[in-house]
Amino acid sequence: MTKSHRPSKPKNDQNAAKLADKPGFASRKVAADILGNVVHKRRPLDGELDLAGGHSGFRALAANDRSLVRAIVGTCLRHHGEIAQILDWVLDRPIPEKTGRVLDILHVAVGQMLFMDIPDRAAVSLAVDLAQSDRRALPYKGLVNGVLRRLGREKDELTGDLDADLLNTPAWLFQRWVAAYGETKARGIAKAHQSEAALDLTVKENAESWAQQLDGVVIGAGTVRLKQKSAVEQLDGFDQGAWWVQDAAASLPARLLGPVAGLNVADLCAAPGGKTAQLASSGAHVTAIDISASRLKRLAENMARLNLSVETVAADLRAYEPAARFDAILLDAPCSATGTIRRHPDVPLIKKPQDIEKLIEIQSDLLGKVAYWVKPGGMIVYCTCSLEPAEGEDQIAAFLHSHSGFEIVPIAADEAGGRAEAVTKDGYLRTLPSQLAEIDGVQGGWDGFFAARLRRL
Ligand SMILES: C[S@@+](CC[C@H](N)C(=O)[O-])C[C@H]1O[C@@H](n2cnc3c(N)ncnc32)[C@H](O)[C@@H]1O
Incomplete structure (x- = not known):
């Protein structure tokens, strides 16, 4: 053995x-x-x-x-x-x-x-x-x-x-920014991406007192920017649903719909719900629609924490028809997310030009379809967190060219956080991460957003 x-x-x-x-x-x-x-x-x-x-x-x-x-x-x-x-x-x-x-x-x-x-x-x-x-x-x-x-x-x-601006940005992307904004702004954008974004909260009310309590500064209607980043779940007001995390620029598009109390508003491409929360806390009856059931689940959890009530629908907008028209519509279309690189530093490495081409087609399909879901006289805000004019300005120009019965309602500087540089000559919102200087020693910058406001005639 x-x-x-x-x-x-x-x-x-x-x-x-x-x-x-x-x-x-x-x-x-x-x-x-x-x-x-x-x-x-x-x-x-x-x-x-x-x-x-x-x-x-x-x-x-x-x-x-x-x-x-x-x-x-x-x-x-x-x-x-x-x-x-x-x-x-x-x-x-x-x-x-x-x-x-x-x-x-x-x-x-x-x-x-x-x-x-x-x-x-x-x-x-x-x-x-x-x-x-x-x-x-x-x-x-x-x-x-x-x-x-x-x-x-x-x-x-x-x-x-080292030329950090150029090295950290893929050449194809940098060239697109130069074409859209010129070399100086393109470099400013690239530089902004080398720092992580500040932590911004949208508060339901009492911005000044929350700013004091959480050691932040108020940087526009309803946004408190914190001086230090920390685990949000542990901050005062989280459990009671007094605020939610949302970049200062991301909070602008929903406000462009004006007073929405009592209106039936469709929040399209809604999850995880930053803009849904804004609309609902302003008193709108919100129908939040998104293709992703898992992201909608997060939206529902967020609304529960915030004590806000909204209707949610999991659907592909391209295959959906609402039972009735809405008073107002917010379409936060899927996009390249190049305006959020400070928060998503993977974007320049994982996105390719062909991805942007596909997104442009989807955005155009979505806008062309949902624009008719608003009642005549009602407003539509189309927005993307992209730096690409092809996903913003060009998209609206193409829409107006091929759809009659809509007009642009220009955005004023006071609707862009009082920043004239964030409004284009055509009356669009165009924020860049390089805008917004340091405030009272608190980090500057905000996400790159595009928004256009249209009225159905
Ligand atoms: C930019 S995110 C929306 C962010 C959200 N509005 C917010 O403020 O929190 C885009 C959303 O579009 C949704 N989406 C993409 N294609 C869609 C489609 N065809 N129909 C409905 N939703 C779609 C995605 O699931 C994603 O949640």
Whole structure:
């Protein structure tokens, strides 16, 4: 009879287990993984960070580690072009694609070393550990160590000449901004994208007193901008439904419908419901329609927290007919989201020109259809959080060209938060992330939005 031995744990497994316990290792591993999923697989960052169905490693982390991952990945995406350029300079030859996570590991380390308040020593050592723990990255462990140590020594020389605006924006996108707004504004937009957006809240009432209570400033009717970012669920007023998170520029389109109390208003493409909440809290009877049942579920949860009551309909607008016409319509059409890159730094990396072409077609179909759902005399606000004139100004011009019986009702500067620079000569709202200077020491900027107001004759 042969003697049976209890198999001892292979050495590699023991090492992996030891590494997994090392402080900071799990967060860097998840950060590298998520960064790779966004950059190479074009997976939306929001989806990866979703606590219900997102990245499993991310969901398993403690709350403070999740915040760290969010910060690392956000930083690496915002500075992706700069980091890629620096790595290009310090690597003798490109790293072959099929080498596991080597490049993602390097990006995560460089992001921490150059753009975050994390000691180089920790960033380098955890990167080496990551390489050690990945079978395909293991042969590059020495290279990871050498490259990052060199970067630590030569930081100033290596970063001195970087043109961050151009490097962090795909060339095709930057050229479109130059064509639309000119080189100076295009650079301003690109620069704005290098910082994370401030935290803005739309309050139901008493903006000044909420600003005081939450340590913020009032930056326009009903918007409080906080001086510090923090977990929103823990802020005063969250549980009682006194406010919701909404960028200052995103709060403008719904207000363009004017007083809506008592009106039947259709909020089309409504989820997750920032604009629905504005309309409902202004006293409108809101029908909120969206194609996505899961996003509508979030809308319903948001309305429940805010103690607001709205009717929700899960439907593709292209295949839906309302039972009766509405007094007013808000159409927040699906778009490239290029106006929200400060909040969604993955957008420049995952969106392609062909995606924009498809969206333009959908927007045109939606507007052409829903415009007839408003009663004669009623207002329609069409908006997108895109910087592309093709998804804004051009869309409205094409609509008016092919549909009679509608007129533009120009938007005034006081409806654009009092900012004349956010209103075009044709009377459209056109906000840019580079607008809105710092206010009382509070970070400036707002999302890039387009809105047009039409009246059905
Ligand atoms: C820009 S988001 C809306 C944001 C929302 N209005 C807010 O303020 O919170 C666009 C929405 O359009 C929805 N959508 C896209 N295509 C649609 C369609 N054909 N019919 C209805 N909704 C659609 C998406 O599910 C998404 O929720």
